[in-house]
Amino acid sequence: MGVNLLPCDGKLCSFDCIYCECGFNKDFRTKTKLPGRELVMAAMEDKLNLLREKGTKLNVITFAGNGEPTMHPEFEKIIDDTIALRNHAYPQTRISVLSNGMHLSKKSVFNALQKVENPILKLDSPFDETVRLMDRPNAPGYSVATQVEHYKQFQGNFILQTLFLKGTFEGNVIDNTTEKEVSAWLALIRELRPREVMIYTIDRETPSGELKKAPLPVLQKIAERVGELGIKTNVAG
Numbered sequence: 001m002g003v004n005l006l007p008c009d010g011k012l013c014s015f016d017c018i019y020c021e022c023g024f025n026k027d028f029r030t031k032t033k034l035p036g037r038e039l040v041m042a043a044m045e046d047k048l049n050l051l052r053e054k055g056t057k058l059n060v061i062t063f064a065g066n067g068e069p070t071m072h073p074e075f076e077k078i079i080d081d082t083i084a085l086r087n088h089a090y091p092q093t094r095i096s097v098l099s100n101g102m103h104l105s106k107k108s109v110f111n112a113l114q115k116v117e118n119p120i121l122k123l124d125s126p127f128d129e130t131v132r133l134m135d136r137p138n139a140p141g142y143s144v145a146t147q148v149e150h151y152k153q154f155q156g157n158f159i160l161q162t163l164f165l166k167g168t169f170e171g172n173v174i175d176n177t178t179e180k181e182v183s184a185w186l187a188l189i190r191e192l193r194p195r196e197v198m199i200y201t202i203d204r205e206t207p208s209g210e211l212k213k214a215p216l217p218v219l220q221k222i223a224e225r226v227g228e229l230g231i232k233t234n235v236a237g
């Protein structure tokens with residue numbers, strides 16, 4: 001079950017990834033407010049009750065949606081409510097949050113992500129310049145080093161997610177599958193030791209037409225190298 005904490009009429013994210021399935025931030029400015037905690041919980045409770053009545057199995061509740069879920073000002077409280085509802089209605093169901101990791105300096109975001117079973121945190125490149133071209137964080141002070149320090153606080157209990165691609169965007173060549181990229185990325189993986197690494201590529205249409213999928217054999221080779229570190233991988237090509 002997917003949960004979108006962001007407005008339905010647009011996108012809200014502190015990254016503006018060139019491959020984002022939701023489109024570029026500038027093209028999808030939202031005009032509505034974020035849904036409040038009570039509204040989110042009422043909708044979730046209704047949905048869980050409906051699923052239970054139908055006898056539907058529910059493996060995972062995933063926070064993703066139209067942007068970055070941790071930007072919701074009541075994120076931690078919503079996670080607390082979700083855990084309480086889940087414990088009551090579907091105690092076996094896991095909770096996942098897909099996050100760009102940009103807001104981990106906020107204590108409440110860090111706390112919330114510590115409480116869920118699957119914090120899935122993005123790191124598309126070990127190099128600031130590649131992240132700036134690929135993910136386009138809106139904070140001028142963004143750095144991979146700071147991001148890595150935040151990820152270290154999970155002490156390996158998180159899933160790291162990386163999207164690999166090749167292409168050009170606004171005249172810049174972008175390729176995070178090169179040996180320089182992959183070997184430096186592996187060095188960070190060795191340091192962070194996440195419990196799992198999700199390796200994937202473009203799946204649906206992207207806002208920029210000049211991007212190409214990283215071929216499956218390339219993703220598999222990268223996964224093999226992660227596997228050699230004794231870390232589980234999940235590849236989607």
Ligand code: SF4
Nearest residue numbers: 013015016017020067
């Ligand atoms: S972090 Fe996710 S939602 Fe935000 S721009 Fe990137 S792909 Fe889109």
